[in-house]
Amino acid sequence: MHSLSGFVFVRVLNQDPVLKTLTLLGTLPLSDATAEAGSTQQAILLIEKTHFAVQSAESDITHRISELFSTGSNDIYHWWNAALTSGQTNDPDLKMSVIFPATETHILKYSRQDRKMITETAKIYRDAVLPWIECQPRSRIQWVYNILDGLKETENVLFRHSDPDTGFIVLPDSKWDKRTLSSLYLLAISQRTDIRSLRDLRTQHLPLLKTIRDKILALVPEKFPGVAEDEVRMFVHYHPSYYHFHVHITHVSAMVPGSTVGQSHLLDTIIDNIEDIDPEYYAKASIRYALGVNHPVYGLVTGKKI
Known part of the structure; x- marks a missing residue:
């Protein structure tokens, strides 16, 4: 041939x-x-699709962009579709996210880095990690509050449950193309501001966790015909990319970053651990996870500086 x-x-x-x-x-x-x-x-x-060229002259693809189409913005985050040749509005070559202005924290996060498996004991969390989390400025997740307060991305919100204890909103994750059901990727963001991560979850949070689970299992097949209840996967990251409680919702076939062992915890398993094993399971457990060595928590847990 x-x-x-x-x-x-x-x-x-x-x-x-x-x-x-x-x-x-x-x-x-x-x-x-x-x-x-x-x-x-x-x-x-x-x-x-082939990978981008890595040579310095070719890796700056911006000089090849013919047209840009803004698809939204929220605080320092901006989203664009781009065409390398004119007239491709409906079929762009590139999907781009822009962080501007970017801090050194962002630069470290998005730089290539080695990942290691490390173990965070309950004591290390209380003594070192929790104080670091509590010092994070609210401005770092202002984009979350913009969504919850209805100031940004209102056109993307698929569902809003406004109860002060069990309330949450659902919207597409920015990594999903909003078309391909086999790669469905949504986020459920809690209305509560007192749950920063998996470590904070207790018995009193079971109504929230169960409400998210039950309403999502009803919502997804309704909003996205062709995706059945048993094709919906819900999980929580630890450590999360931002410290405001949220649940990732994907099609079970979707190969999405962060859905692997060492970062994701299934929502059903979280509920079972709190309800059937120990109400303070996540306060007491040693949690082993994969983390980039540039992440500040890596040094807090291991005592190593890279």
């Missing part, structure tokens, strides 16, 4: 917006000299 000029498309077999892959079924003409004229065979075409 020397070309794809005779490829005839039949159907899409699979696609993954996160891995940037597309698998197509089609047919190709047989080139064997003994084959009948016009005879074809089925062919599977696996397509993957």
Whole structure:
């Protein structure tokens, strides 16, 4: 086979917006000299977007952008679609997030770094990690409060439950393309401001956790026909990227960052641990997780400075 000029498309077999892959079924003409004229065979075409060039002159792709389309902003976060050639409004080449102004904390977070498995005991959490969390300025998660207060991203909110104890909102995660159901990715953000992370959860928070679980299992199949209740995965990150309690909601097939062992904790397991094992399970447990060495918590837990 020397070309794809005779490829005839039949159907899409699979696609993954996160891995940037597309698998197509089609047919190709047989080139064997003994084959009948016009005879074809089925062919599977696996397509993957190539990685960005890493050479300094080529890695700055911004000089190749022909058109930019803003898709929203919230505090220091801005989202854009971009086309490398003009006239691609409906099919952009790039999806971009811009953090501006960016702090040194952001630079460290998004820089390439080694990840290590470390163990955080309850004592280390109380003595070192919790004081660090309590020192984080509210301004760092102002974008969360903008959403909760209805000041930003109102057009993205899919559901709002306003109860002061069990209330939360649901909106698409910025990493989801809002089209491909197999990569569905939503966030449920608690209205409460007194739960910073998994470590804070106690018996009194079970109504919130169960309300999120039950309402999401009803909401997703209603809002996204084709996604069944048993295809919905809900989990919590530890450590989270921001210290305001939220739950990640994805299609079970979605290969999303942070859904692996060492960072994610299934919502059902969290509920069981508090309800059936120990009301203060997450206050007492030693938690082993993967963390980038640039993260300030890495040094607090290990005593190492990178």
